[in-house]
Amino acid sequence: MLTKHHKNHITVKQARALAIVLGVGLAITLLLQGFISFVIEKQPLPSFPKQEKENIEREINPFENISLEARAAYVADLKTGEVLYAKNENEKLPLASITKLMTTLVARERMSGSVVVTLTKDDLKAEGDSGLRPGERWRLDDILNAMLLISSNDAAHAVAGFVGADGHPEKFLDMSVARAQFVQMMNEKAVALGLAEMQFFNESGLDVSDTQNGGYGSARNVAMLFEELWGKYPEVIEVTAHKDARIYSQDNIAHILPNTNEIVGHIPGLVASKTGFTELSGGNLTVIFDRGIGDPVVIVVLGSGYKERFDDVQKLVKAATTPTLAQK
Numbered sequence: 001m002l003t004k005h006h007k008n009h010i011t012v013k014q015a016r017a018l019a020i021v022l023g024v025g026l027a028i029t030l031l032l033q034g035f036i037s038f039v040i041e042k043q044p045l046p047s048f049p050k051q052e053k054e055n056i057e058r059e060i061n062p063f064e065n066i067s068l069e070a071r072a073a074y075v076a077d078l079k080t081g082e083v084l085y086a087k088n089e090n091e092k093l094p095l096a097s098i099t100k101l102m103t104t105l106v107a108r109e110r111m112s113g114s115v116v117v118t119l120t121k122d123d124l125k126a127e128g129d130s131g132l133r134p135g136e137r138w139r140l141d142d143i144l145n146a147m148l149l150i151s152s153n154d155a156a157h158a159v160a161g162f163v164g165a166d167g168h169p170e171k172f173l174d175m176s177v178a179r180a181q182f183v184q185m186m187n188e189k190a191v192a193l194g195l196a197e198m199q200f201f202n203e204s205g206l207d208v209s210d211t212q213n214g215g216y217g218s219a220r221n222v223a224m225l226f227e228e229l230w231g232k233y234p235e236v237i238e239v240t241a242h243k244d245a246r247i248y249s250q251d252n253i254a255h256i257l258p259n260t261n262e263i264v265g266h267i268p269g270l271v272a273s274k275t276g277f278t279e280l281s282g283g284n285l286t287v288i289f290d291r292g293i294g295d296p297v298v299i300v301v302l303g304s305g306y307k308e309r310f311d312d313v314q315k316l317v318k319a320a321t322t323p324t325l326a327q328k
Contacts, residue, residue: 062322068312071282071303074219075316078227078288078296084320089220092197093302096276097151097260098222098284099205099215102186102198104144104236105229107163110185113141113236115167116250122175123158127206130154131257137250145239146247150257151275153204160203179203193228195221205276213280219300222286226298230272230288237272240264261285263310267317271296275309283309291321 063075063085072088121134130152138146140159147155161175164182172178183200190198198217205214217225230237239245243265244258260275267273269290276284283304291297297320301312 060324062319062324063316066315066319068301068315069304069308070301070312072219072301073312073316074223074298074300075320076223076298078298079294084297085316086220090197090218092199092216092218094207094213094278094281095205095215095217095222095302096213096278096281096284097205098217098274098276098286098302099200099203100147100151100156101222101225101229101274101286102189102200102215103156103159103203104148105225105232106182106185106189107140107144107159108233108236109189110163111140111167113139113144113233115140117143117158117162119154119158120161120169120175123161124154126153126157126204131255132158133253136253139250141236142247142249144236145245146255146257148237148240148274149242149245149247149259151260153206156204190217190221190225193224195224197221198225205278205281207278207280211280213278219302222300222302223298226272226274226286226288226300234272237274240273241270261287261310263314266314268321277306277309283307285309285313287313287317289317 074089075085119136132154160179160182164178186200198221200215202214261273271288273287283306284302286300288298299316
């Protein structure tokens with residue numbers, strides 16, 4: 001007869017049976033773990049469908065498949081200095097009236113915007129009629145506004161003569177000398193700014209002959225020049241962001257002037273712009289616009305067509321404002 005103490009102990013036979021059961025369970029568990037690991041390892045990695053991959057690539061670089069008429073182009077974020085797009089950006093090309101950006105910069109660095117320029121018959125001999133009158137008096141800033149907005153060659157001619165004569169045109173018997181001095185100032189400024197491909201032969205950008213334009217530079221040069229002008233004298237170029245403007249001379253004559261940039265109303269956040277066109281240069285256009293608060297972008301196209309330059313810039317604006325994967 002077993003005592004109570006003996007009843008609490010497992011017999012040897014029972015212990016062996018329990019060990020067998022536990023061993024079989026452990027073996028099954030280990031087998032199951034191995035099988036699950038094998039299945040997981042053999043599962044293929046998830047992949048994006050082909051079309052989804054292509055969409056991601058386009059979002060990363062919206063400029064990748066862009067097609068332009070322009071011979072050269074340049075797009076840069078002025079806040080970060082990042083180059084967003086470049087095509088033949090260092091090629092020396094005719095600038096046409098883009099030249100007037102340098103005319104403006106040199107004039108304002110040499111003279112106060114409040115000095116008064118009196119127009120002469122000689123000033124109005126340049127190609128094109130801007131509606132300016134001999135004897136009419138203009139503040140320098142106002143005539144620069146008119147020059148940039150309608151790309152007035154008369155205004156550029158007058159500014160070059162006045163500034164080249166150091167504000168005293170009466171001291172010059174031949175104003176062509178004063179204008180030549182001004183063009184020299186333009187070239188010296190290009191060197192000072194490190195614009196290696198930039199060279200000027202007149203103040204307006206008109207073709208000098210059938211084979212020579214009045215100004216040359218690269219798309220990258222133009223972007224740097226425009227940034228410099230905008231940074232120093234934003235009040236002078238602000239007018240170029242408008243479709244037109246009413247500007248008064250000091251004789252209280254109102255001039256209603258249309259912008260030569262046909263797409264000013266189609267670029268959100270436009271800050272400034274300048275057109276250029278001659279037979280030698282083809283169509284040129286540069287703009288600065290804000291694609292966000294405090295995020296200015298400069299775009300330059302050179303050597304496009306008369307109408308195509310506007311299409312080219314709009315394509316580049318669209319690409320520059322397309323969110324990339326990194327921005328999402």
